[in-house]
Amino acid sequence: MHYVVLKGHQGGYQLTLKQNGGFTEIIAELSALFAKLNQERADQAQPDEKIVGFKIDTENRLLTDEEKQKIQALIEQYPQFRVEQIESGVMTRAAAQEWKEQDSLHTSRLVIRSGQEVKIDGDVLFIGAVHRGGILRATGSVYVIGTIEGVIHAGYPDQETAIVVGDLSQAIQVRIADNVDILADSDQTFTPRSVTYINDLHLLDYGDLDELKTIRPKLYNKIGEA
Known part of the structure; x- marks a missing residue:
């Protein structure tokens, strides 16, 4: 079962991390996905040097700061990829209180x-x-x-x-x-x-x-x- 879904949008891509997937499984899928994307760019006759941004949706999963850092470090080990934002469908307690x-x-x-x-x-x-x-x-x-x-x-x-x-x-x-x-x-x-x-x-x-x-x-x- 795939716990990482990649979709293209204008100017970049969106990654959806399925909320029913374990974090270990998600990291494994992300590792395989970005190794593949990196290889595909390298195999191009004229490799595209443009930096590609990824917006990440964690559905109703609230990631810890450490988990966000792990995902960001994994993706940004490839200089041509970067994380633009990580968003969730749920609020932290602090954000809920502020709202x-x-x-x-x-x-x-x-x-x-x-x-x-x-x-x-x-x-x-x-x-x-x-x-x-x-x-x-x-x-x-x-x-x-x-x-x-x-x-x-x-x-x-x-x-x-x-x-x-x-x-x-x-x-x-x-x-x-x-x-x-x-x-x-x-x-x-x-x-x-x-x-x-x-x-x-x-x-x-x-x-x-x-x-x-x-x-x-x-x-x-x-x-x-x-």
Whole structure:
């Protein structure tokens, strides 16, 4: 029975390591396969010197770091072959916890004073206060019920689909991903239903919560299902 399946794709190849195969058997099959591939390239009239990349799918098997290193070393003993990535259909516990944090709405009652910077993973319902000179960063969206007099940064560092909902009339600055708007001298009008977002031109823009279905359809549907 074959525990290693090789398929070609544009720009390289994919190796599927069947989850029902023992690691020893898989290593043996990989050794035979790459010895054969190496010989075939050597037998060409004009050997192709281009480096060939392999993406490896381990199905529902989670390899240890040591097992990944063994596979990578086996393949890359041939200079013309390299491993581009190794992916699995299952998550590590750490990755699952990180995903849960990112997908959760956190409630924060923090008071962030001048000179302080607080970072929160995921979306946050903020009912605390950010004093002038303080910074609140969230990797997701921020829903403001509290008071923002300092800087609020959603989508940190590069999540452009994040939004800020709420009254930013006292805020010094608002950021989403790497877009910044100085509000201290702005004539932008805010209400508790204001939405700050990045538009299709990749610029910070403002709207109302009633427009969320148009601004962020996926987020609107997610909230509607909650």
